[in-house]
Amino acid sequence: MDDTxxxxxxxxKPAPPEGMRYLDDAVGGDLVPIGPLGGPAPKTRExxxxxQEVTEEASSEEERKLIDxxxxxxxxxxxxxxxxxxxxxxxxxxxxxxxTFISGTSTLLQRxxxxxxxxxxxxxxxxxxxxxxxIFPSSVIPAGGNVAxxxxxxxxxxxxxxxxxxxxxxxxxxxxxLYVADNLAASILxxxxxxxxxxxxxxxxxxxxxxxxxxxxxxxxxALDTTR
Numbered sequence: 340m341d342d343t344x345x346x347x348x349x350x351x352k353p354a355p356p357e358g359m360r361y362l363d364d365a366v367g368g369d370l371v372p373i374g375p376l377g378g379p380a381p382k383t384r385e386x387x388x389x390x391q392e393v394t395e396e397a398s399s400e401e402e403r404k405l406i407d408x409x410x411x412x413x414x415x416x417x418x419x420x421x422x423x424x425x426x427x428x429x430x431x432x433x434x435x436x437x438x439t440f441i442s443g444t445s446t447l448l449q450r451x452x453x454x455x456x457x458x459x460x461x462x463x464x465x466x467x468x469x470x471x472x473x474i475f476p477s478s479v480i481p482a483g484g485n486v487a488x489x490x491x492x493x494x495x496x497x498x499x500x501x502x503x504x505x506x507x508x509x510x511x512x513x514x515x516x517l518y519v520a521d522n523l524a525a526s527i528l529x530x531x532x533x534x535x536x537x538x539x540x541x542x543x544x545x546x547x548x549x550x551x552x553x554x555x556x557x558x559x560x561x562a563l564d565t566t567r
Contacts, residue, residue, distance in 0.1 A: 413480065415451040415464065422451060422464060424481050443485025447473050453504040453520070457533060461489070465502035465519065469493065472502060472519065474536060492530070494541025500524045504560040507533070516545070520561040525549060527561055 412425040421442035441462075442448065449468035456462055460477030473488040492499065501522040508516040514532035521528055526549035530542060549555065 413454055413456075413462070415454050417450040417452055417467065420448050420450065422446075422448070422454070422462070422483075424483055426481050439481055439483030441475065441479055441483050441486060445485045445487040446475075447471070447488055447491070453502065455505040455507055455517070457507055457515075458509055459534070463505055463517065463533070465499075465505055467501050467503075470499040470502050472497075472499070472505070474533075488538070490536040491538055491540065492536060492542060493539050496541045496543045498524065498526075498528055498544060498547070502528075503558070506561050506563045508563055508565075510565060518561050518563065520558045522558055525555045525558055527555075527558065 414423040414425065416423050419442070421440045424439045424441070426438075447466075448464065449466040449471065451464045452467050453465040454462060460480065462475040462477070462479060464473050464475065465471075466473060472492040474490040475486055476489050479486050499519070499521060501524070503520045503522055505520070506518045508518060514534065517530045517533040519528045519530070526547050528544040529546045529548070530536075531545040536542070
């Protein structure tokens with residue numbers, strides 16, 4: 340060690356630039372710039388904590404809504420021409436309270452028979468009379484109401500005669516597929532890219548499962564085995 344510097348007082352730190360607001364760092368002993376003079380005052384620790392709590396509360400509320408929607412039991416009521424939504428289906432029993440309904444002239448429901456939810460939460464409903472498939476925004480669950488569909492399949496090109504249960508094949512490329520069991524047609528109709536459907540789309544199925552070799556006669560339901 341250089342004896343000429345041993346025990347000498349530490350060199351003074353250069354004066355901080357003017358025109359800035361500083362925070363004294365008690366640990367490091369430095370002045371930390373936190374903003375220009377005349378600018379908005381820095382937030383206190385209490386203010387930052389309060390903001391974080393508000394953000395977490397909003398996030399929790401949105402998460403609760405999604406969980407409630409996931410737990411809802413959705414029932415197609417052909418006779419009542421409605422979709423019945425029973426909240427908290429995992430614990431519902433007997434005369435469950437808080438039931439909401441998708442019903443009314445704006446819904447265009449016509450003896451709903453089958454339903455499916457896509458990955459975005461949109462509700463697809465098959466209608467025996469029409470025959471059509473109506474698609475509702477995710478906001479209808481669990482709110483319900485006389486809500487107009489955002490998209491629909493209708494027209495002779497669809498080959499729908501008495502559509503029933505539906506299922507999505509999300510693994511079919513990036514756009515996915517919608518499988519529709521059609522009772523009277525004794526077939527499974529497959530439509531590509533259901534996320535792109537618009538109102539009164541008269542789309543032709545991309546393919547279908549039908550014919551004498553299939554053994555299909557009265558097709559009420561359909562399921563997808565993704566392991567094969």
